[in-house]
Amino acid sequence: MTSGGSASDASTPKVRVRFAPSPTGYLHVGGARTALYNWLFARHENGVFILRIEDTDPERSTDESVAGILEAMRWLGLDWDEGPEVGGAFGPYRQAERLDLYREHARRLLDGGKAYYCVCTAEELEARRKAALAAGLSLKYDGRCRGRGSCPSAPPGGAVRLQMQGEGVVEIADLVHGPIRFEDAELDDFILLRSDGMPTYNFAVVVDDVLMRITHVIRGDDHISNTPRQIKLYEALGLPVPRFAHIPMIFGPDRSRLSKRHGAMGVMAYQQMGYLPEAMVNYLARLGWSHGDQEIFTQEELIGHFTLEKVGRTPAVFDPVKLEWLNGQYIKRAVPDRLAALLKPFWEASGMSREGLERRGDAWLQAVAGLFQERARTLSELASSSQFVFEGKIERDEAAVHKILTQEAKDRLRTLLQEIETLPSFTAAALESLFRTRAAALGLKLVDVAQPFRVALSGKTVSPPIFPMMELMGWNLVRRRVEEALKEDG
RNA sequence: GUCCCCAUCGUCUAGUCCGGCCCAGGACGCGGCCCUUUCAAGGCCGAAACACGGGUUCGAAUCCCGUUGGGGACGCCA
Numbered sequence: 001m002t003s004g005g006s007a008s009d010a011s012t013p014k015v016r017v018r019f020a021p022s023p024t025g026y027l028h029v030g031g032a033r034t035a036l037y038n039w040l041f042a043r044h045e046n047g048v049f050i051l052r053i054e055d056t057d058p059e060r061s062t063d064e065s066v067a068g069i070l071e072a073m074r075w076l077g078l079d080w081d082e083g084p085e086v087g088g089a090f091g092p093y094r095q096a097e098r099l100d101l102y103r104e105h106a107r108r109l110l111d112g113g114k115a116y117y118c119v120c121t122a123e124e125l126e127a128r129r130k131a132a133l134a135a136g137l138s139l140k141y142d143g144r145c146r147g148r149g150s151c152p153s154a155p156p157g158g159a160v161r162l163q164m165q166g167e168g169v170v171e172i173a174d175l176v177h178g179p180i181r182f183e184d185a186e187l188d189d190f191i192l193l194r195s196d197g198m199p200t201y202n203f204a205v206v207v208d209d210v211l212m213r214i215t216h217v218i219r220g221d222d223h224i225s226n227t228p229r230q231i232k233l234y235e236a237l238g239l240p241v242p243r244f245a246h247i248p249m250i251f252g253p254d255r256s257r258l259s260k261r262h263g264a265m266g267v268m269a270y271q272q273m274g275y276l277p278e279a280m281v282n283y284l285a286r287l288g289w290s291h292g293d294q295e296i297f298t299q300e301e302l303i304g305h306f307t308l309e310k311v312g313r314t315p316a317v318f319d320p321v322k323l324e325w326l327n328g329q330y331i332k333r334a335v336p337d338r339l340a341a342l343l344k345p346f347w348e349a350s351g352m353s354r355e356g357l358e359r360r361g362d363a364w365l366q367a368v369a370g371l372f373q374e375r376a377r378t379l380s381e382l383a384s385s386s387q388f389v390f391e392g393k394i395e396r397d398e399a400a401v402h403k404i405l406t407q408e409a410k411d412r413l414r415t416l417l418q419e420i421e422t423l424p425s426f427t428a429a430a431l432e433s434l435f436r437t438r439a440a441a442l443g444l445k446l447v448d449v450a451q452p453f454r455v456a457l458s459g460k461t462v463s464p465p466i467f468p469m470m471e472l473m474g475w476n477l478v479r480r481r482v483e484e485a486l487k488e489d490g
Numbered sequence: 491g492u493c494c495c496c497a498u499c500g501u502c503u504a505g506u507c508c509g510g511c512c513c514a515g516g517a518c519g520c521g522g523c524c525c526u527u528u529c530a531a532g533g534c535c536g537a538a539a540c541a542c543g544g545g546u547u548c549g550a551a552u553c554c555c556g557u558u559g560g561g562g563a564c565g566c567c568a
Binding site: 249 | 528
């Protein structure tokens with residue numbers, strides 16, 4: 001709430017939301033956006049944001065994935081407010097640590113006659129499903145174990161299924177889609193507890209959302225069809241149903257669900273490619289949500305403006321090009337000292353030694369960052385394009401050398417170099433005035449003397465303005481580069 | 491097959507709830523021009539969309555029905 005809001009007065013319970021990823025891989029952009037929307041909603045409403053790891057499938061869950069998800073959440077700045085304490089901070093909730101809770105609730109359902117044991121094997125079920133599909137029939141479970149009762153001791157256990165009543169309709173009052181209705185008859189007796197005692201997704205989610213007093217379930221709309229089942233579960237448990245907001249999915253360029261084949265979809269891959277977290281957050285926020293025509297938002301603005309009503313109903317295609325533009329905008333606005341700090345690993349990756357960077361000092365590195373930040377869209381692009389201002393060999397673009405470093409241009413380089421030597425101070429201002437006078441004396445435009453210098457210094461036809469650049473490089477490096485250039489075959 | 495969701499420029503979207511202000515606005519990308527020391531950045535200009543068909547209405551991008559297209563779900567995965 002902004003100011004004077006009433007979202008959390010005594011009569012309305014405080015908003016509590018959660019992001020509940022399964023640790024089966026890295027945090028991909030779709031998951032990141034779901035997390036972000038939950039987080040923004042919580043922060044906007046002054047509520048609580050919970051992170052819960054859905055690791056009830058030991059086959060697919062890994063600790064590396066958990067670590068990766070946490071790392072990505074932290075990178076994006078999505079902090080959570082509750083959880084078991086781990087070293088003075090909140091860790092995420094993990095469903096694998098809460099198994100007793102699910103079993104306890106299953107027991108209640110069993111005892112109340114709302115659930116029953118099913119002894120059909122996975123193979124039988126699969127075979128029946130296949131047959132039904134071939135025959136064009138419903139794929140629903142037929143409920144043949146219904147009469148078996150709820151006592152596991154009589155016949156040996158099996159899986160626990162929820163018994164559906166199946167007469168009316170379930171309606172989801174979805175906060176983004178509006179009302180969505182399902183016939184009870186569509187629902188089958190789904191499994192709550194597997195025969196190994198592990199809860200299934202639908203069951204664990206409901207138990208945890210109840211226990212964690214979740215008020216709003218904000219998740220991808222690929223979960224819409226799970227929702228009526230979950231509502232049935234709340235009803236069977238005799239517990240209040242939270243509000244739902246199903247946000248549209250993010251698609252790849254082919255308009256199908258985003259996946260590995262669409263390229264680097266892990267959020268941390270973008271960090272490695274030189275993206276700023278605020279650019280990613282801004283892009284993700286704006287993908288499926290809007291606030292008028294505004295494109296660039298500070299975190300405070302995002303929190304202040306974010307409402308579920310403004311979330312669109314249309315699936316969105318992930319556009320890396322626009323993300324890159326946004327990243328460029330953020331790089332351009334970043335303060336040089338932060339930029340320089342972020343840049344260090346990227347400079348190292350493009351060949352600079354750590355010691356070399358140390359030697360240069362932060363002030364100098366910041367000046368470099370400041371000089372290049374307006375013309376880079378990623379940190380790695382900035383790092384590699386600024387490589388030549390450091391000591392060391394550079395590669396020269398042959399075409400540029402051939403075109404710009406003509407015999408005539410070299411002659412000019414030579415005389416200019418001699419004149420620079422006589423300059424009282426090696427500063428951008430002094431250099432500029434020297435170059436301008438020389439150019440005028442020769443009846444040339446500044447570009448005609450600047451461009452050969454640019455190629456001599458950088459090996460390329462593209463660089464920041466050469467005078468501040470030369471000052472930064474220093475006279476020794478400038479002279480060395482020009483002398484090397486003079487030896488190049490034009 | 492059954493159920494569900496969605497439908498404005500290539501893409502993200504404003505406008506849709508409470509029809510007229512919309513021969514549809516912004517942004518990315520694209521093309522052009524300006525600025526300029528190259529490249530960016532910035533500024534200006536341009537091409538580019540209401541899926542289709544029926545209604546309702548004086549009037550529809552906006553409301554209703556249908557069609558088509560796309561997507562999702564139907565698991566002892568989440």
